Amino acid sequence: MTEPLDKLGRDIEEQLRFETLLSDLSARFINLPADQVDAAIENALRRVCECLGLDLAVVWQWEYETPGIFTLTHHYRRVDGPPVSSQLQAAEAFPWALRQVRAGKSFAISSTEDVPEGAERDQESWRYLRIKSVLTFPFTTGGGAPFGAISFHAMAMPRAWSDALVKRLELVAQIFANTIARKRIEQALRESEERLRLAMDAAGAGVWSMNVRSKLVWVSDRQRELFGFAGDENVTFDSFLHVIHRDDRESVRTAVEKALQTRTQLRVEYRIGRSDGSVRWIAARGYPYGQEKSEPDRLTGIALDITERKQAETALEESRAQAATVMNSTDDLIWSVDPERFGLLTWNKTFREYFLKGRGIEIKVGMTPAELVPPDYVPFWHDIFSRAVREGSAFAEYLVVAKTRTLLLSLHNMQRDGKTFGVSVFGRDITDRKRAEKALKDNEARLASAVDIAGLGFYEVANGEAVTFLDSRAGEMVGLSGEQTLGTSALQFWLEHVDPEDLPRILDLHRRLNEGEFDQITVEFRYSHPQRGPIWLQLLSHVTERDAAGHERRTIGVFRDITTQKTAEQESRQSQNELAHAMRVSTMGELAASIAHELNQPLTAILSNAQAAQRLLTSGRPDLGEIREILADIAADDQRAGEVIRRMRSLLKKNIVDRKVIDLNAVTREVLELARTNAILKGVSLVSELPTEPLPVLGDRIQLQQVLLNLVMNSFDAMQSLSAGGRELVVRCQRADTHGVLVSVRDTGSGIPPAILPRVFEPFFTSKPDGMGMGMGLSICRSIIESHGGRIWAQNNPDRGATFQFALPIAEDEQA
């Protein structure tokens, strides 16, 4: 009996001891500083084991990240045995137990000889450790994942784990779990604080926290240092603002208020003025903190000194602005592309406008050649960009899409640290230059070919005395070569070979040129070429410099050999004459033939009759009645022949020309059209003054054209020796006072000598050199005008030149 009583007594005693131990532990572990926890646990393990007669107790912990690796943090043993490793791969040694604790389950094994299914590997481990019984509790707090476990063991002999015992030890395990968890949290917090501090220090960042209600601001040492606060100074929001640059204060205040109101991140950059007078740039970031649904009570954040960055930024911006200004103030195209896709990086205004021009393309960063130019042109750009990347630079002329402009391209690769990061392109529109170059080249070529074709020979004369330049063609024309071509002797040589008849005219013109009467003369003359014999030359002299007295200092000019032309003119004139003659002859012939035929009939009859009569008379017994008849017939035929001749005469007298009502304005216009080319060639300015009203006359269009053309051509010839500027011809048509039309042709030539003025319309009268005109032109003009019932006359102008005029009756009645 005593035994059960004893046992009961022992149990109660043990229970009391354990209760005492537990309450002691519980009290001790609350608010236990972290650094005392480990020792306290070791002590507690010992006391629990002693109290309950346990042989071994171990505490394992693991990191959340590596739950399979158990670290032995505390243990207590009363019985010797193989040592427990301080770290073990639980999955290898205790796979079953690991599953249990990771699932948050505790387990009790009274005898390790009798283990649950699946725990065979664990059993081996326990046997090795000589463990007979195991009771294990996982450490969890607040339903979280287990982070450790505690195991109690019996080694000397197996032990049955009573429910009461398990409950008691579970309490112990819980106390330990809480304590260890708290310690782990505190440790983690300390570590992160430490890391933050390290980071802040490394970044030069200050940390601050403002109490929203009190406006008191806690600041870190670094923050104090940054803002220049004294070590013991109480910092408030106001003193904070005070340090901030005046211009930035308001924006900082606004930003802070906004962050608090909207509970959003505070991001603000501002300047502070330091006591040493320097200005620093600060970037601040912060977050409002506080209970949800109520206003935040704290605003905590950091402050960074970004002065260097700001300065760099400013410098960069300035240099960018400078570059942009330069880039945009040029008419050249500047842009850059990346070296891989050749996508646009930067570009200037000119580039944008160039490519935007009428194409509706919005230019964006990254656009590749394919997006900027038509497909045909893409290979070109790829090729040239690649070349620039490969060779460092590339140059090309680029004909733009419309083929209207030419760009001169210059490409360079852009490098940083020896690595190409882009290709810069400089494009200059050289269309106008090209065009100008081409125009210049064309002009030179044109001039050269014109000189060639025209066969012009150039010369230059100084002071009107000495030849200073004579090109080879001019030399050939005047018959000089080599040394002879220059000097006063050369000039003498020319003059000696000019035809004596033309020489006075040339000398006179040159005298007037020298005296400044005109600056330029053109003259045609005959020349006795030493080798070729008589030729025709045309000479154009132009004074380019004069001395103070107005005399020529430098004269340039050209020679042209016009022999062929003159010969042709002569031949043409001759053949015209011949043609006219032939026509006249043939007309006469036809007329004669026609008259002959008409006359032949009566003549034949007369002759036959007369001869018949003669035969009758010689026949011996003539029939006088018949002879009388014959004579009557002869008389009749004779009269008939007379009638033919009369008829012919009246036919000749009649209008052979084709007369119609024509507008003299139209006739004049046609003639001027015919003469225009000639006028240009001869350097005559041709002026016409025609009324808007029609000028109807009854006449032959061709004949009247002949008259007018003749007068115009005569006037051209009259002005031939004048300088080009002075040749002017005015053709005017108008209604005369009485019922007539007046046409006048007025030139600025040398006029008509008064002595010959009355004779100019006479046939075969001419003032032109022999062979130049046959003197029939004006005579024919008169015949034509008179046959039209008009009259023609000539007079000299009061100033210079002559005017030829003709008047014709107007044909108003017939006009309808």
Next chain:
Amino acid sequence: MSEPGHIVFVVDDDASVRKSLGRLLKSAGHPVDAFASATEFLQREHYDGVGCLVLDVQMPGLNGIELQRALAQKNYCLPIIFITGHGDIPMGVRAMKSGAVDFLPKPFNDDVLLKAIDQALARCRQERETRAEVADIRSRLATLTPREREVLEHVVTGKLNKQIAADLGAAEKTIKVHRGRVMQKMKVQSLAELVRIAEKTGLGKA
């Protein structure tokens, strides 16, 4: 000088020329028949006797050259003397080539015209004689049998009787008999004579 039985035809549209020419020709002893146009002349009955034609070139309607062509087609045997108011040489050449006797520009002297007329009449007579002879030969030819004609055609090409016999598939003796008949009918004495008259009719020219 002139023989009776011929007529000189005058065609000219000019009445006084026509009349005066008629007078002149009559005074020279030629019978004259005058017409005012070519058409008028063509309407006259066909004249087969000796004569000639004095023809004006330029006439309204059918002109002289065209009349010449028309007469040739009608197988007239009338030599033509052209007279013209225009001395048109090419036309004269054309007229002469077509067989005109002369081409006289107006006015002309009577002896020139009369000489031309004599010439024309002589040519006309000559032509008529030739025609008559040919007609006579043709009438003689018409009397030959087809076999005799075949033999004649062979004879005039110069073949011997033996050859002709071979060609015609007959005996040489028979051919000899035919040949004698031909000579008799054609009224010739010798082979040469036979060949000559055969030529006039266009036979034996092969």
